[in-house]
Amino acid sequence: xxxxxxxxxxxxxxxxxxxxxxxxxxxxxxxxxxxxxxxxxxxxxxxxxxxxxxxxxxxxxxxxxxxxxxxxxxxxxxxxxxxxxxxxxxxxxxxxxxxxxxxxxxxxxxxxxxxxxxxxxxxxxxxxxxxxxxxxxxxxxxxxxxxxxxxxxxxxxxxxxx
Numbered sequence: 001x002x003x004x005x006x007x008x009x010x011x012x013x014x015x016x017x018x019x020x021x022x023x024x025x026x027x028x029x030x031x032x033x034x035x036x037x038x039x040x041x042x043x044x045x046x047x048x049x050x051x052x053x054x055x056x057x058x059x060x061x062x063x064x065x066x067x068x069x070x071x072x073x074x075x076x077x078x079x080x081x082x083x084x085x086x087x088x089x090x091x092x093x094x095x096x097x098x099x100x101x102x103x104x105x106x107x108x109x110x111x112x113x114x115x116x117x118x119x120x121x122x123x124x125x126x127x128x129x130x131x132x133x134x135x136x137x138x139x140x141x142x143x144x145x146x147x148x149x150x151x152x153x154x155x156x157x158x159x160x161x162x
Contacts, residue, residue, distance in 0.1 A: 082111075091117040 061074030068089040
């Protein structure tokens with residue numbers, strides 16, 4: 001088969017895939033996730049007056065703070081946003097997921113919440129940094145002392161390393 005024929009067939013395949021995807025949008029939901037809580041059945045007939053779909057932009061997140069609270073938003077997936085709410089006075093974190101779309105699909109769900117006061121006392125957890133906390137502490141304490149040995153930071157026999 002000639003290269004132009006292969007290109008034509010490949011383009012036709014992409015075109016058919018696009019048309020199938022746009023005509024059957026509910027065949028595959030975004031990120032393979034269905035609703036966390038299924039929407040309630042409509043109590044009134046819609047009567048052909050469909051509401052316009054609510055569309056969220058894929059812009060970067062925003063942050064705001066007031067009265068001891070910090071709120072940070074972001075988006076992941078199509079029409080799904082996340083809100084991190086931090087209470088700085090009580091050291092409490094709450095995470096919410098918000099979904100847009102039709103009236104039956106819109107919802108706000110509490111993903112999780114916890115006190116973070118003990119988390120903030122950890123010196124390290126799941127830390128894959130170049131230096132361990134103890135090594136950095138030793139380096140900062142030696143900062144004022146005169147150490148004439150030149151080091152690259154790649155030595156394997158340093159403190160805390162084996």
